[in-house]
Each structure stands twice: as structure tokens, then as C-alpha cells.
Amino acid sequence: MLGARTGSMMWVMGAMLALSACTAAVHDGGSSTGGYAAPAAHPVTPAVPAGTEPFQALVNDAHARFAGVTEGKNADYIPILATIPSELYGVAIATRDGHVYTAGDVDYRFSIQSVSKPFTAALVMQQYGGPEIIAEKIGVEPTGLPFNSKLALEIYKARSVNPLVNAGAIAAVSLVKAKNEKERWQHVLGNLEGFAGEKLPMLEKVYDSEYTTAFGNRGIANLLFNWERLYSEPEEALRVYTRECSVGVNTVDLALMGATLANGGVNPKTGKRMLDESSVPELLAIMMTAGFYDESGRWSFDAGLPAKTGVGGGIVAVVPGRFAIAAFSPRLNEAGNSVRAQKAIRYIAGKLGVGLFGPNGD
Numbered sequence: 003m004l005g006a007r008t009g010s011m012m013w014v015m016g017a018m019l020a021l022s023a024c025t026a027a028v029h030d031g032g033s034s035t036g037g038y039a040a041p042a043a044h045p046v047t048p049a050v051p052a053g054t055e056p057f058q059a060l061v062n063d064a065h066a067r068f069a070g071v072t073e074g075k076n077a078d079y080i081p082i083l084a085t086i087p088s089e090l091y092g093v094a095i096a097t098r099d100g101h102v103y104t105a106g107d108v109d110y111r112f113s114i115q116s117v118s119k120p121f122t123a124a125l126v127m128q129q130y131g132g133p134e135i136i137a138e139k140i141g142v143e144p145t146g147l148p149f150n151s152k153l154a155l156e157i158y159k160a161r162s163v164n165p166l167v168n169a170g171a172i173a174a175v176s177l178v179k180a181k182n183e184k185e186r187w188q189h190v191l192g193n194l195e196g197f198a199g200e201k202l203p204m205l206e207k208v209y210d211s212e213y214t215t216a217f218g219n220r221g222i223a224n225l226l227f228n229w230e231r232l233y234s235e236p237e238e239a240l241r242v243y244t245r246e247c248s249v250g251v252n253t254v255d256l257a258l259m260g261a262t263l264a265n266g267g268v269n270p271k272t273g274k275r276m277l278d279e280s281s282v283p284e285l286l287a288i289m290m291t292a293g294f295y296d297e298s299g300r301w302s303f304d305a306g307l308p309a310k311t312g313v314g315g316g317i318v319a320v321v322p323g324r325f326a327i328a329a330f331s332p333r334l335n336e337a338g339n340s341v342r343a344q345k346a347i348r349y350i351a352g353k354l355g356v357g358l359f360g361p362n363g364d
């Protein structure tokens with residue numbers, strides 16, 4: 003039997019051993035313990051001062067660097083999108099004072115799809131005197147689920163959830179103040195044109211292809227109506243929503259739409275106010291938390307910028323108060339986000355160090 007004194011000495015020695023093992027684990031990154039693994043070195047690139055950004059060199063570089071990427075595939079649940087040439091690839095930056103820098107296929111018109119969603123949310127904010135209407139009638143929580151999720155409607159009390167997934171976007175269209183369907187559509191189209199600063203065509207073939215296969219979205223519209231979270235007749239909201247998704251834009255249009263948000267809501271090309279400056283932060287916050295659907299966390303982690311994607315292959319990201327970066331390439335990843343477009347935008351954002359939480363590095 004050990005005496006009390008010997009026992010306590012052994013306890014002290016044991017504790018010291020344990021402590022030194024612990025210290026060693028911290029010093030060697032814990033690899034020997036199989037627990038904590040030290041992060042890889044993460045060099046931080048200092049931010050490029052505003053006014054000195056080499057925008058043209060960067061769009062050229064981003065375009066060239068990812069030109070050979072063939073990962074992903076065109077959306078095909080809207081049949082016509084599968085026929086868009088997958089090789090198309092454009093990159094553009096538009097600044098808050100209206101300068102535009104481009105590389106690649108920036109004149110090709112593709113369907114805007116979900117990139118339209120934040121802009122229609124902006125229209126609703128304008129019509130109702132501020133952003134609160136969106137929180138109250140639609141919701142502002144990211145779902146962590148795919149853009150067309152019906153499950154999200156069941157598990158979240160707010161039902162339509164946020165205006166950047168299909169449910170919330172159909173609800174946003176239904177909230178647009180209009181006396182009939184024609185006027186609703188004119189408001190929605192006119193608003194997108196105001197953000198782009200030019201007339202935009204409707205891609206009728208895209209509309210037909212989507213509307214004739216829109217059984218999922220029709221289900222969503224009817225569910226929302228059932229829960230009193232849709233504010234017009236469901237089929238009307240579905241038609242106008244599908245039309246809005248079929249509007250043809252090019253990469254420069256998207257960059258200018260984003261630059262309007264970067265410019266506090268005023269289109270830098272036309273000088274027209276599209277959104278009150280006081281509503282811009284709320285809209286950008288929704289884009290940050292939900293613009294990439296169930297990849298929004300990863301996008302914020304990588305790029306730190308509010309952005310919106312669409313299954314047509316377009317993406318626009320906003321650097322508040324400065325500029326917007328847009329890119330287009332039809333091949334999408336599993337979440338429905340363009341592979342090359344996000345690489346290009348991430349690359350430019352990293353080079354300029356413009357992530358909102360600090361420079362994200364290269």
C-alpha cells in the first residue's frame with residue numbers, strides 16, 4: 003500500500019507528464035494525438051487600394067486562367083438550357099462610376115434565371131417603403147437547402163423562407179403591386195431593365211421550355227397560397243416568375259445590375275435610382291447568406307462577398323460602394339452554380355482583397 007505522500011507525489015508527476023504531452027501536442031500541431039490538425043499556411047494578400055485596381059488585367063487573367071475548366075454540366079431540367087453551348091465564358095467588372103471591363107463572350111445573351119431574384123426583391127422593397135416587407139411577408143433566413151426545395155417550406159415556420167430561393171422569389175413576384183398580370187410583368191421587366199440600364203429581351207423559347215415543365219414550381223406556388231404566403235393568384239405568380247427568369251441578359255448587363263447596388267441603388271450608366279440607399283444593406287445581406295443556396299456558407303467563406311447565381315450560368319457579386327464582378331459560363335456544379343463563373347469572380351476578389359471580412363488571399 004502506498005503512503006499518502008508517495009501517492010500525491012505520483013499524482014503530481016502524472017499531472018506534469020500529462021501537461022508536457024499536452025504542450026508537445028500544441029507545438030507539433032497535434033498530429034501525434036490524432037486530434038487538432040494545424041491549418042495549412044494561409045498567406046494574406048494585402049487589399050489593393052481603391053482607385054488603383056488593375057481591372058482590365060484582372061478580367062483578362064481570370065478569363066484565361068479558367069478557360070480550360072470543363073467541370074460541371076449545363077442545367078437540363080429546363081430542357082432548352084442543355085442546348086446552350088457549354089464553352090461560352092465571359093467575365094466583366096462594372097464600377098460604381100460606370101466603367102466596364104470585359105473579357106470573353108460578354109455579349110452573348112443568356113437567361114437571367116435566379117440572378118433576377120434580388121432585383122425583384124428590391125422592387126418590392128421600393129414599392130412598400132423599405133426592406134421590412136420582405137422579412138415580414140417572405141422571410142430572410144437561408145435554408146441550407148437547394149433552390150427548389152419543398153422540404154424547406156415544411157421545416158421553416160416562415161414557409162417561403164427568403165426571396166432568393168424559388169418559393170420566396172415566386173412570393174416576391176406575387177407581392178409586386180399591380181392591377182393585373184400584364185402590369186405585374188411590366189413592373190418586373192421594367193425594374194430589371196432599370197437595373198441593367200437598357201431594354202432587355204424576353205427569351206420566349208426559354209419561357210416555353212420552363213413553363214411547360216414547371217410542375218415543381220407550380221406545386222410550390224400552390225403550397226404557398228394554401229399557407230397564405232402567396233399574395234396573388236398562384237398561376238399568375240408562376241407565369242410572371244417564369245417570365246422574369248427567361249429575360250435575356252449578357253455578362254455586362256449583370257455587371258451593371260450589380261454596380262447599381264454597389265452604387266447605393268443608383269444605376270451608374272443612367273443615373274436612375276432603382277433602390278433607396280437605406281435598403282441596400284438589407285438586400286446585400288440576403289445575397290450574402292442565401293445567394294448561393296446551400297453553398298452560401300462556402301461562398302462566404304471563400305469570397306466574403308454578397309452574390310447571386312442563376313442556372314443559366316450567370317453570377318454577379320457586389321463589392322459595396324465600389325464595383326461588381328459578373329461572369330457567365332453554362333456548366334454548373336451540383337448546387338446549380340456556374341463552376342467557371344464562381345472561380346473567375348473568386349479569383350478577382352481574392353487578388354483585390356475585397357472580401358467584406360478582410361482579404362481572403364489568392
Ligand code: GLN
Nearest residue numbers: 115116149168247312313
Ligand atoms: N427558373 C429557375 C427555376 O425556377 C431558376 C432557378 C435558378 O436559377 N437557380 O427553377
